[in-house]
Amino acid sequence: MQTNLTEKMSTKEKILQVSINLFSQKGYSGVSVREITREVGIKESSLYNHFKNKEEILESIFSIFREEFSKLVPPFEFLDEIISKSTVEDFLLRGYENFRTHINHPVNEKFWRILYIEHYREPLAREIFLNDIIKGTIDFLESAFEKFIQLGKMKAYPTKLLASEYQYPLFSMHAEYNMLRFDGKDTSEIEQKMKDHIQFFLEHVTETKN
Amino acid sequence: MQTNLTEKMSTKEKILQVSINLFSQKGYSGVSVREITREVGIKESSLYNHFKNKEEILESIFSIFREEFSKLVPPFEFLDEIISKSTVEDFLLRGYENFRTHINHPVNEKFWRILYIEHYREPLAREIFLNDIIKGTIDFLESAFEKFIQLGKMKAYPTKLLASEYQYPLFSMHAEYNMLRFDGKDTSEIEQKMKDHIQFFLEHVTETKN
């Protein structure tokens, strides 16, 4: 279960790590405190020295994810500079690579699964989905595309539409990717789809050279 | 809880209906047999006259969903006729309306939520997602677009790409729609996004009249 070098971790970190593993496989309700503490190697009662209750573990996990996800989007104040120096293609491909790096961290992959599993049971998970992930990403892209349009690097479609057309397919392709990974299945086809999508988008929003 | 006119239902149907309600809110593991039977109005032991165990209830639900979802896609043998009589726009808009009707049935909406909640815990749920929903829809669209292209009604892009570009955004927009509905929030914006996407797609794959 790839939980090897946990020796250096504090008990609290171990609890979090084990909980992330288990919650991402069975969901919050499907995992017992007993199971968590057994895997951590402490007694059930000891867990309550680190977390008020089981729920607080999940809250911590969401909080960590939120922080982690926020690192994916460059701060607005750097956007002007980034965009003036980039082509649309470079900008999008770099964003795609950032995201790939993000989800290829095993912990992040599990965060996403927990979010999917819990997003109807936990209002906070829905909030993260709707606000941080969807709105956050779309808003960011809107700003970016607006600047690209101003610089004449992109066709002047409505930025909302552009952001949606670019990002919504990637959301569901990522969901599919994550499912395939869970089963250890081949992901090359869906990865190719993501790249094809980016190219298709680029061809339609930048001037073609014919 | 909109469980009013259950008088005519058989006990088995009531169990299914209540289970669908509860599973779609709290997930399979978050719901107890006790809770189900309490809401149905029978004793726990009576449930086992209708289902071998709790797991079998979920399997039944998935089985019903599968059947229900399969009704959404017209059989392949009618495809030629449908397409020869339709414009691409009519075809896509009719498909969109079919889907809208489907997800606006409260039971179907709950089916989708259960699928989302359970798709990392239950291999069957993943299978339905990957095979029935994603692959089924994409394959269908590929066939359809291929015929449209043959008839000269659509630009000759690779059909796989066309199907992905059309359908993947709708998957995630629907996921967002379903989340918003769960919270009773306004869905007009995301519905507009779906329509805008369809129009955007149409403009780019059919010949424009300028």
Add this chain to the structure above:
DNA sequence: GTCTATACTCAGATAGAC
């Protein structure tokens, strides 16, 4: 097909010794 009664396991959580 429904009930009562019951079995047995497991859940989350706490008190208090060390």
Add this chain to the structure above:
DNA sequence: GTCTATCTGAGTATAGAC
């Protein structure tokens, strides 16, 4: 901060009377 011990309730499921 960890342990032992224990509580209380909830979990799934079965046997057998009606």
